Amino acid sequence: MQLRSGRSMKVERDAVHHPVFARYYARLSVAAETRAGMAGIRRGLLGGLSGRVIEIGAGNGLNFAHYPGTVSEIVAIEPERGLRALAVEAALRAQVPVDVAPGAAEALPVKSEAFDAAVLSLVLCSVRDVPRALAELRRVLRPGGEVRFFEHGRGGGPVMRLTQRALDRTVWPPLAGGCHVARDPVGALRRAGFELGPYRRVLMPDKGPALPTSYCVMGTAWRPAGDGS
Numbered sequence: 165m166q167l168r169s170g171r172s173m174k175v176e177r178d179a180v181h182h183p184v185f186a187r188y189y190a191r192l193s194v195a196a197e198t199r200a201g202m203a204g205i206r207r208g209l210l211g212g213l214s215g216r217v218i219e220i221g222a223g224n225g226l227n228f229a230h231y232p233g234t235v236s237e238i239v240a241i242e243p244e245r246g247l248r249a250l251a252v253e254a255a256l257r258a259q260v261p262v263d264v265a266p267g268a269a270e271a272l273p274v275k276s277e278a279f280d281a282a283v284l285s286l287v288l289c290s291v292r293d294v295p296r297a298l299a300e301l302r303r304v305l306r307p308g309g310e311v312r313f314f315e316h317g318r319g320g321g322p323v324m325r326l327t328q329r330a331l332d333r334t335v336w337p338p339l340a341g342g343c344h345v346a347r348d349p350v351g352a353l354r355r356a357g358f359e360l361g362p363y364r365r366v367l368m369p370d371k372g373p374a375l376p377t378s379y380c381v382m383g384t385a386w387r388p389a390g391d392g393s
Contacts, residue, residue, distance in 0.1 A: 185341035186246035190224045197226065200369045206230040206285075209314050209382060215280030218304060220269050220297070221287030223247050225254025228262050238262045239274060244341075269297035277306045284313040288349045290342040298356035308389035311358060315349035316368070319379025328376045336376075345376045350383070358385040 196202040207230045214234035219227060222240035224247050231238060240255065240262055242248040248264060255262035267273040269291045282301055291297045301311065318328055328346035337344060354360055363383020367374060 183246050185339075186244050189341065190247065190250055193224060193226055202226070202368075203230070205314060205366070205368075205382065209285065209312050210283065213281050213283075213310075213312065216278065217281045217283060218272070218274065218279045219283040219285070220272070220301065221285070221290070222251050222264065223286070225251035225258075225262075225264070227283065227285055228254045228258040228260075231258070231260050233260060235260045239279070240264045241267045241269070241272060243268050268292075270300060272300045272304050274304050276303050277309075279305055279309060281305075281310040281312065284311065284315060284349075286315060288313075288315050288352060289317065289344050289347055290340075292342070294347065294352050295356060298352060298358070302357060302387050302391070305387045307387055307391045309387045311353070311385040311387075312383075313349060313353070313363075313385065314366075314380065314382040315347075316345065316377055316380045317349050318346045319365070320374060324374070324376065324379075331376055343377075350381055353385050357388070357391070359388055360385050 193202070206227050210227060210230045211232060212234075213232060215236055217231070217235050217238045219238060219240045222242045225240065228238070228240070228251075238258075238260060240251055242251050242264060243266060248266060251264045255264050265273060269287065270293050282305055284301075288294055288297070305311070318325055325346065332344045332346045350360065350363060361384035363381055366380040366382055367378050368380050369378070
């Protein structure tokens, strides 16, 4: 694949293939921009970023419209073919340069320490190997590089958490493109060696009954400045 910058990438083109879920997700996510307030969440997540940014699991590219002009380049990795095609269309409308590339979070097709910041937006729920994916993220960020994350995971009381674990063991991942509802994104980032900054819990949607997918967290983390690994 030829990137706008002229670099060539050789990567696995279909690391993930969920065509039915991809079509459903694309429609649902567009509706959620206004009905669930996701547009505001995206603006808050991305505000203040600058430099070169890698977005892992870019989906259909709805984040692209909310990146500030201080971002010099975005490399957006999306493994699912249908969503990636939609992300390419969104990249053409973006106000900042966006290159969309195939690839898996566990084997990012980019050089080490090549990015100033990274974005994780509703992606850790569905990667196959969270520790490996976060090790890759740490590799491609420069020391001191920033991570912005908005993820859903376990939450609620004992009954809800039991329900989440039961869903993860049975029907939810096959129905939802590999998604899991009982993961702990904050704990995973901490275990991967990132320094956690401020974060806050968010219910999505914020009105009505809480669903197993409603428990979200948004915040900031960093690759340690002295990290030479």
